Amino acid sequence: MSKSEFQLNLRHRPRRNRKSAAIRSMLAETRLHPSQFVLPIFVREGENIREPIGSMPGVYRLSIDQVLRVAKEAVDVGICAVILFPVIRVDLKDNQATEAINKNGLLPRAIAALKHALPELVVMADVALDPYNSDGHDGLVQGEAVDNDSTVHLLCQQALMQAASGVDIVAPSDMMDGRIGAIRTALDAHGFTQVSILSYCAKYASGYYGPFREALASAPRFGDKKSYQMDPANRREAVRELLLDEAEGADILMVKPALAYLDVIHQLKRQAKVPIAAYQVSGEYSMVMAAGEKGWLDADRVMFENLLAIRRAGADLIFTYWALTAAQKL
Numbered sequence: 001m002s003k004s005e006f007q008l009n010l011r012h013r014p015r016r017n018r019k020s021a022a023i024r025s026m027l028a029e030t031r032l033h034p035s036q037f038v039l040p041i042f043v044r045e046g047e048n049i050r051e052p053i054g055s056m057p058g059v060y061r062l063s064i065d066q067v068l069r070v071a072k073e074a075v076d077v078g079i080c081a082v083i084l085f086p087v088i089r090v091d092l093k094d095n096q097a098t099e100a101i102n103k104n105g106l107l108p109r110a111i112a113a114l115k116h117a118l119p120e121l122v123v124m125a126d127v128a129l130d131p132y133n134s135d136g137h138d139g140l141v142q143g144e145a146v147d148n149d150s151t152v153h154l155l156c157q158q159a160l161m162q163a164a165s166g167v168d169i170v171a172p173s174d175m176m177d178g179r180i181g182a183i184r185t186a187l188d189a190h191g192f193t194q195v196s197i198l199s200y201c202a203k204y205a206s207g208y209y210g211p212f213r214e215a216l217a218s219a220p221r222f223g224d225k226k227s228y229q230m231d232p233a234n235r236r237e238a239v240r241e242l243l244l245d246e247a248e249g250a251d252i253l254m255v256k257p258a259l260a261y262l263d264v265i266h267q268l269k270r271q272a273k274v275p276i277a278a279y280q281v282s283g284e285y286s287m288v289m290a291a292g293e294k295g296w297l298d299a300d301r302v303m304f305e306n307l308l309a310i311r312r313a314g315a316d317l318i319f320t321y322w323a324l325t326a327a328q329k330l
Contacts, residue, residue, distance in 0.1 A: 030312045032304070034078030034327035038124065038277070038319040042215050043067050043110045044087035055211035056282055057289045059321050061087050064110050068117050070324070077327040081122035083171060083319060084110055087216055088131045095141065097132040101157045108165035115166035124198060125162045127155055127172040127183070136220035138174040138228065146228055152179045156186040163192040171254070173200040175228040181248030198277060199250040202238035202264055205229035208257045208283030215282070238264050242272055250274060252317070257281040259306060262313040269314025278315035280306065285321040300329065 017027050042061045044051065049063035062070060071082055086107040092099045099105055107125060114123050128138045129151065135141045139151030151174065159170045170187075172179050180199050187195050205226045213219040230237060242253055253272055255265045256279035269276045284306070292299025303322050310318050320326070 030308050032307055032311060032326065032330060034323075034330060035080050036311070036316070036318055037079050037323035037327060038081045038083055038317055039070075039074050039079055039323035040083050040085060040319055040321060041067055041070060042085050042087055043106060045089065045106055053211065053215045055214050056286055056321065057293065058325075059215070059285075061215065064106075064113050067110055068113060071114055071118055071121060074324060074327070075118055075121055077324065079323055079327050081124060081169075081317075082114070083124040083126065084114075085126050085216060086110070086131050090217070093132055093134040095134050097129040097140065097154060100129055100132040100154065101161050103161050103164065108161055111162060111165040111167050122168045123166070124169040124171050125167045127159050127162070127170050128174040129154065129158075130218045130220075131216050134221070136218055137223075138225065139176055144223065146176075148176050148178070148228075151176050152182050155179050156182050159183045159195075160186055160190055160192070163187055163190070163195045167195065169196040169198050169252070171198040171200065173203060173254075173256075175200065175203050175230070178248070180245045180250050184249035196251040197249060198252040198254060199245045200256055200279075201241045201245045201250065201253040202261070202268065203229050203254070203256045204232050204261060206232065206257050206260070206281070206283075208260070208281045211282035211286045232260070235264055235267060238268060239271060242268050246272065246274060252277055254279060254319075255315070256319075257284060258310045258315070258318070259284050262309060265310065265313040265315050275316040276314055277317040277319060278310050278313075279319040280310060280321070282321065300325075304329075 018024055044061045044063060046063040047065055050066050051061040053059050084107060088099055111123055111125060114121060130136055130138045137146050139146035162170055180197060183197060245253060252275045254277045255261050258278040258280045265278050288299050288302050291297050307318060307326060
């Protein structure tokens with residue numbers, strides 16, 4: 001029998017479902033939409049400032065007026081939410097992180113400006129002490145250890161300050177024990193019952209955070225964060241954190257980083273009763289951008305492949321520095 005005469009007797013030919021772009025689009029199991037993205041924004045003091053971050057091509061430290069411009073671009077392409085991270089001047093940092101609760105500080109002014117200019121935009125804010133702490137840790141340091149309970153007390157005050165500024169969602173990223181319940185109690189007691197809590201439920205002690213720490217100049221001055229961030233070897237521990245944070249009143253749960261922890265995203269999605277978010281962190285972004293700049297891969301193609309993987313694993317929301325780029329191209 002010649003090659004031209006040969007034909008398999010197949011009832012099932014899966015390639016039929018891949019034979020054209022229209023059919024592939026029609027049958028796609030996982031979809032991306034701009035409303036699933038949260039855009040992280042680094043805000044700093046000054047006016048008309050758009051300061052490049054060396055290790056994060058295409059990402060900037062922005063003054064509040066520039067934050068408003070970028071946030072308007074996000075709304076225009078269908079992005080519903082941003083999260084703010086403040087770049088605090090060195091002279092304002094101390095070992096008690098007092099600037100974290102300054103009601104006239106950079107972050108509350110940025111929150112108020114965004115809610116005034118774009119009331120329909122969901123504004124989230126980071127609740128943690130590392131941007132304000134001269135020690136660079138997410139909590140208050142006593143001796144050479146981060147003290148859990150005194151840190152939670154200050155985080156509650158920080159969350160209340162953000163709520164009073166108009167934030168829609170507070171996002172505790174510190175990984176202290178009991179902080180979700182304490183923040184929920186504090187918010188409710190002061191009348192902020194409609195302010196949501198997005199908990200960094202499973203935040204791992206990861207090597208992928210380097211560019212972010214450059215962006216905020218927030219690397220720890222000594223030691224590391226392994227006594228409060230999770231061990232990358234553990235998945236069941238993430239389930240324990242999920243159950244505790246759900247019970248304490250979290251409205252959304254976060255896994256961070258994303259790509260190296262797709263199994264954790266999938267596990268938590270199966271067990272959670274609330275939405276699951278994933279943070280595609282600075283290192284994940286910067287690796288692809290650097291390889292793209294060198295021509296080693298197609299950065300846009302890999303961007304979408306990564307975002308689809310995170311969605312396929314089960315994330316309802318993706319925090320990503322590609323939010324604007326991806327939304328514009330979708």
